[in-house]
Amino acid sequence: MRAEPINKLSKKGLRVWRIYGVFQTLIALLLSIGVGVINFFTGEYIWLYIVDLVIVLIIAYLLIYLFPKVRWARWRYEVREQEIELQHGLFVVKRTLVPMVRVQHVDTEQGPILRKYDLASITISTAATNHTIPALITAEADELRGRISVLARVAEDDV
Amino acid sequence: MSKEKYKLHPISAVINFVKVLKEMIIPFIVVIAVNGFGGSEDSGHWSSYITYGIYAIILIFMLVSGIIKWKRFRYWFEEEELRIEYGLFVKKKRYIPFERIQSLNYTEGIFHRPFGLVKIKVETAGGGATKEADAELTAITKVAADQIKLEMLQAKNKLPEELNDSMEVQPLVKEERRAIFKMSPKDLFVLASTSGGVGVFFSGLAVFASQFSNVIPYGAIYEEIVVFIRFGALIVALAVFVVLLIAWIVSVVLTFINYYEFMITVEDEEIIITRGLLEKKKITIPLSRIQGVRVVENPLRQLMGYATVIVDSAGGSLAEKDEKIRLLPLIKKSKITPILQEIFPELLFNHQLTRIPNRSRKFFYRLDYIWMIPVAGAVSYFFYPFGLFSLLLFPLSYGLGVWQQKTAGYYLNERQLVIQYRLFSKVMVWMEKRRIQSMTESTTLFQKKANVSSIITTIKSGVTGASTTIPHIEKTDAEMLLNWYEPYHKTTIEKEQPVD
Numbered sequence: 001m002r003a004e005p006i007n008k009l010s011k012k013g014l015r016v017w018r019i020y021g022v023f024q025t026l027i028a029l030l031l032s033i034g035v036g037v038i039n040f041f042t043g044e045y046i047w048l049y050i051v052d053l054v055i056v057l058i059i060a061y062l063l064i065y066l067f068p069k070v071r072w073a074r075w076r077y078e079v080r081e082q083e084i085e086l087q088h089g090l091f092v093v094k095r096t097l098v099p100m101v102r103v104q105h106v107d108t109e110q111g112p113i114l115r116k117y118d119l120a121s122i123t124i125s126t127a128a129t130n131h132t133i134p135a136l137i138t139a140e141a142d143e144l145r146g147r148i149s150v151l152a153r154v155a156e157d158d159v
Numbered sequence: 160m161s162k163e164k165y166k167l168h169p170i171s172a173v174i175n176f177v178k179v180l181k182e183m184i185i186p187f188i189v190v191i192a193v194n195g196f197g198g199s200e201d202s203g204h205w206s207s208y209i210t211y212g213i214y215a216i217i218l219i220f221m222l223v224s225g226i227i228k229w230k231r232f233r234y235w236f237e238e239e240e241l242r243i244e245y246g247l248f249v250k251k252k253r254y255i256p257f258e259r260i261q262s263l264n265y266t267e268g269i270f271h272r273p274f275g276l277v278k279i280k281v282e283t284a285g286g287g288a289t290k291e292a293d294a295e296l297t298a299i300t301k302v303a304a305d306q307i308k309l310e311m312l313q314a315k316n317k318l319p320e321e322l323n324d325s326m327e328v329q330p331l332v333k334e335e336r337r338a339i340f341k342m343s344p345k346d347l348f349v350l351a352s353t354s355g356g357v358g359v360f361f362s363g364l365a366v367f368a369s370q371f372s373n374v375i376p377y378g379a380i381y382e383e384i385v386v387f388i389r390f391g392a393l394i395v396a397l398a399v400f401v402v403l404l405i406a407w408i409v410s411v412v413l414t415f416i417n418y419y420e421f422m423i424t425v426e427d428e429e430i431i432i433t434r435g436l437l438e439k440k441k442i443t444i445p446l447s448r449i450q451g452v453r454v455v456e457n458p459l460r461q462l463m464g465y466a467t468v469i470v471d472s473a474g475g476s477l478a479e480k481d482e483k484i485r486l487l488p489l490i491k492k493s494k495i496t497p498i499l500q501e502i503f504p505e506l507l508f509n510h511q512l513t514r515i516p517n518r519s520r521k522f523f524y525r526l527d528y529i530w531m532i533p534v535a536g537a538v539s540y541f542f543y544p545f546g547l548f549s550l551l552l553f554p555l556s557y558g559l560g561v562w563q564q565k566t567a568g569y570y571l572n573e574r575q576l577v578i579q580y581r582l583f584s585k586v587m588v589w590m591e592k593r594r595i596q597s598m599t600e601s602t603t604l605f606q607k608k609a610n611v612s613s614i615i616t617t618i619k620s621g622v623t624g625a626s627t628t629i630p631h632i633e634k635t636d637a638e639m640l641l642n643w644y645e646p647y648h649k650t651t652i653e654k655e656q657p658v659d
Contacts, residue, residue: 002638082646093607096599099646127473128596128624129617155646 002095005078005085012117013075013135017068019113025060032056077133079148082155084124086131100155102126106145110138124148164235164244168276171232171297174268175225183221187214234296239314241281241307243294253294257314259283261448262429265304267439277304277441340487340498342421346465350489351414352407353459418488425502430470430486444484448473450594450618451625452486452503454495457584466492468499471620483620505574506589512568512579519611519631524560531556559583569614569629571643576616578627588627594618598644600637612637 032052039048067090076087084098103124110120120141123132136144224247233244241255264280271277281294296307342350419436425446432442451471460466468487487498496508531552538549566581576595579587599615606612614629614637629640 002641089601091604093602094599095601095641096597097641097644098597099644101593101646102596126596126617128619131597 005076005087005095007077007079009072009075009077009133009135010119010137010140012119012137014068014072016113016117016119016135017072018064021060021064021068024063025056028059029056075134079144079151081151084131084148086133096131098124098126098129098131100148100152103148103152103155106148106152108138108141108145164233165299165303167229167232167234167296168274168298168300169229170270170274170276172226172229174270174278174297175228176222177270179221179225183217229297232297236307236310241294241311255281255283255294257311260311262443262445263304263308263311264443265441267435267441269437271298272439274298275301277301279304279307338422338424339501340421340423340490342418342488346489346491347415347418347421348411349463349465350418351411353457353463353465421488423486423502430502432484432486442484444470444472446502449503450620451588451590452499452506453586453588455584455586456492460489461585464492465489466495468495471618471625473619473621483625503589506591507572507575508589510570510572510577512570512577513632513636514568515564515631516611516633517564518609519606520561520564522606522609522611522631523563524557527556527560528553563630567630569632569640571640576640576643578616578629580628580630590616590618590627592644595644596624598641600641602634606631610634614640 032055035052036049039045039052071088071090074088074090074093078085082100084100084103086094086096086098088094104127105125107123107125108120109123114120114135118138119135120138121132121134122136122141122145123130125131133141133144228245228247231245231247231250235242239257241257241260243253243255245251245253260281260283262282264282266278266280267276268278276298277300278298279296281296283293416436418434421434422432424431428446430444430446430449432440432444434440449470450473453469453471454466455469456466467485467489469483470486472484486502487495490498499506499508535549535552539546563581566579566585568579570577574593575589575591577587577589579585596617596619598617600612601615602612610633611631612634613631615626616629617624617626619625629637632640
């Protein structure tokens with residue numbers, strides 16, 4: 001068995017994901033309210049209100065509690081001298097290997113919510129693919145970006 | 160370095176005009192057709208001529224703009240750059256350093272031929288997400304084209320860092336090029352008659368029909384059809400057959416025109432493809448830009464022992480959508496290996512594949528059942544007696560799954576990875592380790608239980624990437640592949656030796 005990559009995301013990332021979950025749940029809630037209103041004026045099936053509510057509750061449970069938790073626990077990354085290894089996924093576990101030689105550029109990005117928690121995401125681009133590490137402490141992300149870009153420059157094509 | 164500014168051949172004004180006309184023709188026909196069907200009440204009145212007046216003005220405008228575009232276009236060589244100045248209203252300049260130029264592609268259209276002209280397309284390295292990235296010289300003489308090539312080679316050779324490792328190019332003394340592959344008329348016919356062009360033609364027809372959907376009087380047609388059906392099913396069948404036949408013939412003719420005299424030569428580390436009857440195209444692909452080679456056999460062609468070879472090339476513009484270049488559009492399977500070996504001497508084409516374990520067979524068809532069960536259930540229920548035929552989907556999907564599992568496999572040695580898989584057509588991909596941009600091991604919960612994993616590799620193709628999956632292999636093999644790809648590990652693979 002290959003060992004898992006060692007680094008985990010920032011614990012605050014989990015909180016941010018829960019906030020995203022809340023937003024997504026709010027959208028679902030709006031939709032279900034819409035369905036409820038239509039039902040009120042046209043059908044008035046009592047069971048439909050209940051189904052509606054249950055669905056929203058399930059979505060809330062999954063998006064706010066379960067999915068972020070599993071995703072966060074699964075997320076690992078490791079930046080080594082010659083390569084970057086990532087592991088993530090909810091139902092499908094993906095482990096990706098990106099050799100330093102292939103790295104073309106590294107970007108960090110920070111949305112309003114991430115900024116509030118002093119987090120940033122870091123995106124590693126090769127000629128054909130993009131790989132994002134979603135929630136790192138800003139200082140750590142900056143340091144990592146610098147390190148990757150130095151390593152990527154040093155790494156030599158040995159083939 | 161001369162600073163004389165060159166113009167294009169005047170014929171390019173006509174070509175510009177025709178090009179715009181070609182782009183406009185479909186909307187034009189639609190507009191005319193709609194007008195013709197819709198507002199024919201007060202024909203004869205002077206106002207009905209206004210539309211024609213507008214068409215005439217548009218045509219004249221297009222012609223004039225074609226001429227102005229030609230008048231404004233200049234190109235010259237300065238400071239090891241190809242410099243171009245152009246623009247209809249806004250004057251634009253583009254400077255392309257010669258070292259950035261990846262290839263020059265030549266096309267000879269019907270307008271070019273009589274005057275001995277060519278169209279040159281300058282392709283630059285990767286990068287450009289817009290089609291602005293490249294330059295196009297609509298029509299210049301062949302002498303001028305050779306001059307550009309010469310300037311480019313001189314500029315490249317002058318660069319100190321690219322000092323002559325076998326770069327002693329003498330561009331004017333061309334050795335006799337030997338064709339590596341030529342398509343025989345028989346192959347051309349097989350290609351044309353088995354191509355998917357038929358489907359393309361039909362989808363085109365459907366699109367065209369949908370354009371008219373507002374105009375066509377469906378009610379009237381429906382009644383017509385009822386009469387038609389009474390007339391006899393035989394005639395309907397005949398009509399369908401005739402339409403199919405015509406579509407097929409059109410596709411055969413189109414393929415024939417496009418691939419006429421298809422030929423490949425290799426020269427100066429570049430593959431040169433020439434093809435075409437009316438429009439002679441010459442495409443050059445630097446070997447260094449080729450990221451992967453794939454052999455595709457659709458089931459029909461597989462039956463006849465034919466295959467297509469496609470190469471993935473890096474960079475280029477989005478305008479040239481054909482980044483997956485058909486290197487050998489159609490060839491007997493048995494003849495592929497020597498040709499590919501000659502073009503790509505570093506790759507190994509004789510090898511034994513590692514197959515997919517039998518216990519992962521279920522993963523090939525099981526996922527389809529998720530949508531098939533409700534669909535087949537609903538169809539069987541609503542269309543009771545005949546709907547039961549939908550249950551045939553299950554054995555079919557199972558069969559396809561088994562077929563996919565039997566086909567799939569991979570081979571790897573120190574430097575290259577070979578993947579074979581089938582969705583419907585059988586595909587075999589060769590890629591060098593150094594061309595693989597990233598590798599991902601993907602494991603679903605079910606796969607984890609069965610101790611298998613899939614491997615996804617991505618190479619660059621065009622401006623984006625092309626991913627290839629090795630499906631459902633042993634977990635240990637998947638990890639071995641990751642180790643193989645990992646630069647640090649330097650694992651030696653001695654699992655199997657090439658067969659001969």
